Amino acid sequence: MTQRPPEPDLLPGMRRTVRDSRAKAAATRARKATEVEPAATDPVARVLVEVPLAHLDRPFDYLVPTAMADTAVPGCRVRVRFAGQDVDGFVVERVATSEHGGRLSPLRRVVSAEPVLTPAVAALTAAVADRYAGTRSDVLRLAVPPRHATAEKQESPPAPAPVVDLDAARSAWAGHEPGAAFLDHLAAGGSPRAVWSAAPATDWPLLIAHTCAATYAAGRGALVCVPDHRDVDRVAAALVAVLGEGHHVALTADLGPSARYREFLAVSRGARRVVVGTRAAAFAPVRDLGLVVVWDDGDDLHAEPRAPYPHTREVLLTRAGLEGAGVLVGGFARTVEAAYLLRSGWAHELAAPRDLVRQRVHVAVAGASDAELRRDPLARAARVPAQAHDTIEEGLRHGPVLVQTPRTGYVPSLACERCRTPARCTACAGPLALRGPTDPPRCRWCGTDDPAWACPTCGHRGLRAPVLGDHRTAEELGRSFARTPIRSSSDDRVRATVAARPEIVVATPGAEPVAEGGYAAVVLLDTWLPLARADLRTEEEALRRWVNAAALVAPGGRVLAVGDPAHPALQALVRWDVAGFAERETTQRVEAHLPPASRMATITGEPGAVDDAITLLAAPEAAEVLGPVDLPDGECRVVVRVPRAQGPALSAALHELQRVRSARKLDAVRVQVDPATL
Template sequence: MDRSPAPALPVAKVSVDVPLPHLDRPFDYLVAAGDDAAAQPGVRVKVRFAGQMVNGFLLERVESSAHAKVAYLDKVVSPERVLDPEIARLSRAVADRYAGNLSDVLRLAVPPRHARVEAQKSPAGGAPGAGAAGAESEGAEAGAGNAGPSNHLAGESGGGADYPAGPAFLHALEQGRDPRAVWSALPGEDWAARIAEAAAATARGGRGVVIVVPDARDLERLDRALGKALGDGQHVALHAAAGPSERYRRFLAASRHHIKVVAGTRAAMFAPAADVGLVVIWDDGDDLHAEPRAPYPHAREVLLTRAQAAGCAALVAGFARTGEAQLLVETGWAKEIVAARDMIRARCPAIAPTGDDPQLARDPGAATARLPSLAWQAARQALQAGAPVLVQVPRRGYLPNVACAECRTPARCPHCSGPLGLAGARDVPTCHWCGRAAAAYACPACGGRRLRASITGARRTAEELGRAFPGVPVRTSGRDEILDTVAGEAALVVATPGAEPVAEGGYGAVLLLDTWALLTRADLRAAEETMRRWFYASALARHNGRVVVVADGSLAPVQALLRWDPGWFAARELAERRELGFPPATKFVSLTGRTEAVAELLDAARLPEEAEILGPVPAADDQERMLVRVSRGRAAELARVLHEAAGVRSAKRATLPVRIQVDPAELL
């Protein structure tokens, strides 16, 4: 069939959906005159590539090609421009940062097509029923369950603003400027309403908003809050539970720029928004923000990259604070939004440890008991007052905690400070990072030579509490069933971290049990993750309630919880990581594959001179794992050379894959 090229800009740059690293670049195709109107940047196309028909996205139209012979686009699948130019640039930046392919990132950024949905027109004010849960659920408030009055980021309480920097932040958003902040929420804060206030201020300034939360429960709360702050049909909530066609309908409402505010779980980090003015991530330390598919981007890093590239505002929010968020503050990239100390004291429940000297004097068994007398008394008093009691226990399925059997200090490698595990028939301590054995291990804290690994589950805890408090209802929330809310009446609620339900009016008491099982996890982020779990559970207590943490009061995480000072703990944690060379002070890349494949990749890579290689250590399915560590300043270079090395292997048609993970979620 004879075809003639389009009269203007006849050459299309196309990203083809081919997962080979050496083909990770745009390819030139001619646009036929008949496809001129439909073949616009952002549309889906089909092209002939290496003798096969493959999918792709048209990135841009140009006047000419450097190649003498260029094939025509085979088909414009749809004239719908689903790939926003800003998202195309963001996807390229994310692929480069994570040593991945653009096609893999685009697969995450743009949902599968539904032709019937595309044929429907989105209402000018947004899709009807756009929210994930609707605004009708008045019985389940969006907040964390505090019985006190609702507060505002810029509001007044007790004669002064709850957050002194809050009014200036909201004013800047309304003026269309680009403030960047790390927000530490007060106990019991209606966090969803506060984020909705920031979204409304940005929308009044005429710009778009993208908000990412960890899970569907958080999205439902945020959806209700956005509906109240913005009005019906002014936002969409993206979540897989809506179903493929409904999710695509909501995506189109955003990509067609019919609405300004988009909220969702992890995939919403790539959501299109007209003239994005604010990106928000809630609880950035939750592991649900880490994408499990290549190239494994993290929602926080994607949103921060987006804010930097688009010149828009950013808000990293949570009850606790991660080392990455603290680094933003310390480098001056973002400012703190925190409450004044007198406000924290007024809003914070009474928090007490069981392992301090006065408590041990009254109860000598508090150091080893699962339910010391202080915790038992707090639970009894709350139940007698008709209030529910939350009991947090470690999540089932954690890797075995390897620590000193005497003092429970986490076991670390004497060579690289990596976590130790018990391997072999004789249980020889072996490093998960460098693979070296530490047969002569001695605890640096007490000199003990025995290690232990154990955990207590939620079900057993519920049985024990049922016997301790006969006649009191006991409910569990965890892997098998996650409760969203519970009534504000006397009951025991046993929950694993992350599955704590909101109680009507807040909990009268919160008990944090088996804390050593969180603190001694064989994980770089053990202390940070413990803090995050404790803060989020404690925030569910009433402002006049009690929180009992079964731990030594001298521990840094306990001290931070007692003072409700996540910034202090994050700064301390970041300083220690700088000293030890851990992220985010440095950058790690994990290489996982068969031994010969990993060796081949490293031979092909021109690593920076300062790069430090740790390992190998065994991985699943007869594979091994290597870690490469560099300074933050060389991170982009390391990602580039590893991607180039992967391209060399794919060009040679290497059959054994190597998984490259920049900033792996867990360094075990």
């Protein structure tokens, strides 16, 4: 019997064939890449690739093929080959030659020929990244919204011819001196810089609209940044009243991707030159920028919560310096940073005279006089003393009354009725709270109900409410003023406006609705609570909240604060001396070597990573390293402080630290330059 020969092993041959075909295909692609015909003019594109690695945070040179010569314009979006994969990027500029000695890779494709990154905004993103020790890709994410192809295909109709009434603008600014000179300087094409303390009961959106109109009359653009969308709506309505329809755009996150990109393109194309928006609007590509305005710069909504954590005020001041624009830093209150601008002579003051302020508002503190104490001995101890009831009752005869309370909810915290020990959850040790009058105590952290809670210190089962929220406050006022409508504005139920009729509006700070014609009276409750925070800006922030609420009164209205009459912040409120209070705070900061007299940065992360970062940090000679301080989440934080003049050197050192750590693939640390709070 003849044995059958074995079948040949075809698998190794197949593998060799596949490898050979792949090698040939790769060689063909490489040959085609080298054979790409470069553009005749400026064949090198410098591209900012969207890679969030600090050591790769620089433009890279790519070859512009002839087919893309007309579409790969500076500012457009492109796709390039980077580290073995296709990534997005922006063309920063086109040049004739490259400093790179090797062969340049060609652009993969032009995503869109729309130049969305203007040279001015590109320079601003670089300056902001340097200032906050971040990467340009992170700043570009804040500056340029995501592309929407449908919106990009639509045209941006030009704005109608503006009609500006400078006499009306000067009349509106009367009382805030030298407001008329500021307007005239803007209308003449100048770049004045001012810090504006608005008087109470001032229609500040209208005054801002007039400054934009004066800038617009000189053929230049204006950019206004406000804390939230309600303020955007007010300024937008004022711009329509002053300039008419079709002259401005409003940029907020609530617009949606299509509408936001459409409005962004209208600005980028030069069809609109007046912009109002929230913090992201600070990067809007306004052409021929002549004025930047930031309103209420102390509001924490102006602080970007994403890396590199820039602040709207600092972005706008940087932009004004780069583009030669005027500056207006306004608000009812005044931050220490704004006061430092005045102290250094960088800006001039716009303010109302004392006589006008006295006519606009009358502020008092409950129990401040001996007569009030004789009438109500508990005026300084009661949460809502008799004087507050009288103020509310008197105000309701003329219109709505605003009652500000600093906490949301019903009873946001509980304590033992006997020994005052804070009530904690038995499951996770979180704080217990009440959501309503018939609800059992519930943990604010894990949501566990604890109807049988007993004090671990004394065993008592009774509970007391050291702090009441706006819902409980509204409930108690509803019992005292049974025939009066009670409205709440807080949390996710924020009202924008209320009518000019007798009613009580209970609101938390920042959620106060605007009353038609102003409030007849404003009552500030629990003023001790915002003063109890352990923070660098405690008193400054408390005064800002009170002043913003008190400024909503009608001209001649009354404001009553319930608190310690001797506290400096309440005394500043009574005198409406926001400028003097800011100057006092600035002097104390200078003496203590705290911002804005110095520059600070925090380095936060795992303890080992923070230690390594401090070892690698080449800080300036005058730098002080404070810490480390352990944080509740297991991380630690170090504070680095330098004199203000060495701030750029500190930012450069932190930037280099991030590059070194990124190149070595070390554990990440979070770097924040000049954090809004510690």
